[in-house]
Amino acid sequence: MKSFSALLDRLAYTPSRNDKIRLLSDYFANTPDPDRGYALAALTDGLFFRLPLRRILGELIEARVDPVLFGLSRDYVGDTAETIALIWPAEGRGQEPLRLATVVETVQSAHPMEFPSLLTKWLDQLDATERWALLKLLTGALRVGVSARLAKTALAEWSAKPLADIEEVWHGLSPPYLELFAWLSGEGPRPSMEGRAVFRPLMLSHQIEDRELAVIDPADFIAEWKWDGIRVQAAHQAGERRLFSRTGDDISASFPDVVQTLPEGVVLDGELLVMRGYEVAPFNDLQQRVNRKSVTPAMLKSHPAHIRLYDILFEGDEDLRPLPFIERRKRLEAWHQVHAPSRTDVSSIVDFVSIAELEKLWAGARETGIEGLMLKRRDSPYLAGRPKGHWYKWKRAPLLIDAVLMYAQRGSGKRSSYYSDYTFGTWRDGDGGEPELVPVGKSYFGFTDEELKELDRWIRNNTVDSFGPVRQVEPKLVFEVAFDSVHRSTRHKSGVAMRFPRIHRIRWDKPAEEADRLETLTALIVD
């Protein structure tokens, strides 16, 4: 538990992605099996323990700590599990070091009646950081800012094996991943995934640039709409049905409606959407499904999921990925003709002769559910990652609004000395009829390092109040904010939430009174 808890502790405080990768790869390099495998499982949400932890801890702590002192401590610390880890009256010395693997394997095989005494024994022998890590582990939610993708990237970094190869074997393996670590450390063969429903790394696109658009030959490309959902891979092989996100997370449990209907022997690529009849629902509706680990019957009915298919990777045992896109497309259409599973359709082709014609279509695309256009080379094989020159995305022009900077917050890591996170607002009429600003969004990117320095200076010179790391500034500076769309939100005072807001331009020249009003933003809501 010592090295695992030290790792979690560092990760929890480390904002930088690269630093996290270094901490993780050092851990994988220096920790023996099977502990590192269980750590990997814990970090990638692969461990579940069914135990009534809250109740057990409540009973244990009540017997050990004066309730008044516990209450005062809990109020100060702000988190019950952390308070218990810190307050537990134990020495943590003079015992055999407790291994992570021992904890995991013991809990997995223990009778529920044994948990209180096991937990007591462990809490007694661990130090405060280890106790904190133990409780986090048992709750099943580490929350140290490590995604499964990041953990796999660290494995790739440490082992010098391609990330795509690791992602491909990932879902066929289970904790403590002995085969995986044997392969990654050069002591074993690559685990075989033949015929398994495992994740095949997706082919991704590049944002097209104007000069590329000017030189591409329309005859070499096929255009499709870029649907505004979540890119997914759906697989049904060897009796396993799976739905994977773009980064290889298994999201099957959240979307039984689209997974269940998939016939045997296929791997498909498509866009996950919420669709009512033939209408694509706003992205917000899909978001509500994604955020739930298990889905209620009511939700299935009110927010029905759908996959709009882009590509086919396997049919039966045949790997179609080496075929040109145009061939795969034919296979996809033929396959769909035969099986036509409900809650799927094939994304249609957008016909065009010239780039000028395409540009017109692109500019006119304001319909809900369309994010822009995709351009795919007719002869592209299905390549993992983001290969150059094959697939282009051409996102429709962003929406723009002029908003006034209201609050600035210190960044983290490299930006910790800069006020780099901005909350901005638009005008509306206050209760007395006077115009007032209401916050509509927050962003910390879109500007250059040079601009960040200028903004930081401006904020320090125009602060009217400060609360911890946050400064309230005079409402004088206008940002032109770019965003993809805007939705209704009950969680925000303004009643709206923007998608991907970024600072497009800093309007040093524009008076704040001339910034936009809230109504301008609400008029852009597409629901």
Next chain:
Amino acid sequence: MRPDHFDSWLTVDRRGLYCRPGGFYVDPHGAVERAVISHGHSDHARPGHQHVLATKETLAVMRARLGSPAQRGTQALAYGKGLKIGDVAVTLIPAGHVLGSAQVLIEWKGVRAVVSGDYKRSADPTCPGFEITPCNLFITEATFALPVFQHGNAQDEVTKLLKSVAQFPDRAHAVGVYGLGKCQRLIALLRAAGYDHPIYLHGALQECCDLYESFGVTLGTLKPATGPKRDELTGQIVLAPPSAIADRWSRRLPDPITAFASGWMRVRARARQQGIELPLVISDHADWRELTETIAETGAEEVWVTHGREDALLHHIQSTGKRGRALALIGREDEDQ
């Protein structure tokens, strides 16, 4: 005034804690005629007193920080040497907090009261250790008086810092430390762990380090952090006041990891709130166990609590059958100095 009625001869007014039969204050907040000063931190050693009594180390700290420790006269008193002030005897006893820090023992008509000042029980190579003084009334600090505060071994935190320095050799480590005490203790702990590179200092920390060295505390090679090229600081440890590590001053450092050596770092929300990436739990104050054990060991029948989280400590004191009282002194900062 009755000796066994402590609050008849030790009183609290807006300037601080006053000993009536001796005619002096201990660590007064406002300027007074006579002050006994426990140690040199600015919330205890204020400017403007007419006469000041303290250890010679504390007087030196006050001279360095305030220019002059007193308007009219100073008197140095060595640890353990009694001094008569009227019918009162005053003795200064090591408190183990920082260089020169003292508990103030006040004896009057056979009754003994000890004002702890700030103190800690754990080892510190830069100052003499806390000594238990049996007394009737113990007046204690309570900065970390919650049972979640158990400071652990400071050397383990230094090991953590050195591991990070080895793991991120391409970055500087900017460690926030208070200038008097924490700074020198951390340097001494780093030296004890075998770290013999130069340690780089923010300009505000130099003077206290020089002072410690003049009293025989060796700190190894120290260099100013302002001046050298950015590259020279790569992979190095830089100490700076807490306010500087996350602000503009730190921009001169090569991609720094921000650390903070403080007892508050035990609580995650405190570290996160300040944007600390490497919290080091190193405190110059007593933790919960030290506070409660010290109270028991002094044998005091009554305990007064000066500043900090007095609710929890008073609850504990009352649960052990002693009399307890919160003094609510003004002007004490909620800082781990």
